[in-house]
Amino acid sequence: MTTTCTPEKPEAPQARCSAADLLRWSGMPAPEGDETGAMLDRHTFPVRWLEAGQPLVLEGTPLASLYLVRSGTFKVFxxxxxxxxxxxxxxxxxxxxxxxxxxxxxxxxxxxxLEPSSVVVLALKDWQRAMREAPxxxxxxxxxxxxxxxxxGATLHNMAAxxxxxxxxxxxxxxxxxxxxPEQPCSRIHLRMSRREIASLLGVSHESVSRSLGLLxxxxxxxxxxRxxxxxxxxxxxxxxSTTRPERDLAAS
Incomplete structure (x- = not known):
């Protein structure tokens, strides 16, 4: 049976998370040596929840925090x-x-x-201190x-076709x-983004995305x-x- 693949769901809603959680959600191995779990657990950061369509970052505003995606999907534009x-x-x-x-x-x-999502808010001052103490x-x-x-770079590669x-x-x-x-290959994708948003990323028209889905x-x-x-x-x-030209051009060559 084909199942829709999604990122690992964090356990339960929470107000804060630890530095160890950040490493786990980013797919990084737990550190060894002096960087014990206790050291990472000392650094905690607030979690912010957003509804679908809710902005997280506004263009041109001063940078006060970085954000690590805890769950969900975001459009960057x-x-x-x-x-x-x-x-x-x-x-x-x-x-x-x-x-x-x-x-x-x-x-x-x-x-x-693009859907109900959550991020970890990494206020720059706190985040920079945490990076100094936990490499x-x-x-x-x-x-x-x-x-x-x-x-x-992969997006540029896409647009080369x-x-x-x-x-x-x-x-x-x-x-x-x-x-x-590693445990679950992804053979079914639920598109959280619209065809128009995919078209913008790929540098083609909205109609071209619909036609291409039909052709494939x-x-x-x-x-x-x-979706x-x-x-x-x-x-x-x-x-x-792996091809770069339209099918009709390949047939004529």
Missing amino acids: QTERDGYEQVHAFALQGDMLGLDGLHDERHETGAVA ALARLQARAASLELARR VAAEVRLARFLLQLSARLAS STEGLIRVKH DVDLVDEPGLIARQ
Whole structure:
């Protein structure tokens, strides 16, 4: 039976969490040596809960905190002068938001929850002190920054493909890999984001995303029902995403 894969759900709602929780939600191993659990447990941070559609970060506001996604999904975006919303990324559990504001202490992008979500609020003064006392937390921030750079690179790779269906195939495979766990591969994705938001991320039209979903479905690579996407032929989808030109161009060459 195919099950929809989701990130690990934190146990129960809570007002604060420990530094050890941050490492666990980010997929980092527990530190060894002098960094005992007691040291990490001394550093606690508040948890903030958001409803779907509720903004977490406003563009251009002063940077006071970083945020680690505890649960849910966030859209990271920048608004153009004409009001167009350019989507930069989708953040999932363990991702850190606000890193792009560290260089000038101002948020370059906004972030809004796409479903009921929660974040750990890392007030800069408290977070910087915690990183000095627990080097594992400094490694967590460096890892989060590295992952963000890698994902921005993956987005550029997606946009190098001329064909919209290839861009979409790459996006689906990348999202599946992010949602998977060592115990549970991800063969069904529930899209928390709209087709219009996916289109903005991939640099194509909203209609192109709908057509591409239909084309990949017709080819037998995926099955689509509303916002659920089954990867029914993952090897075929991997082969499909390795092309860069539309199918009609390949047939004519």
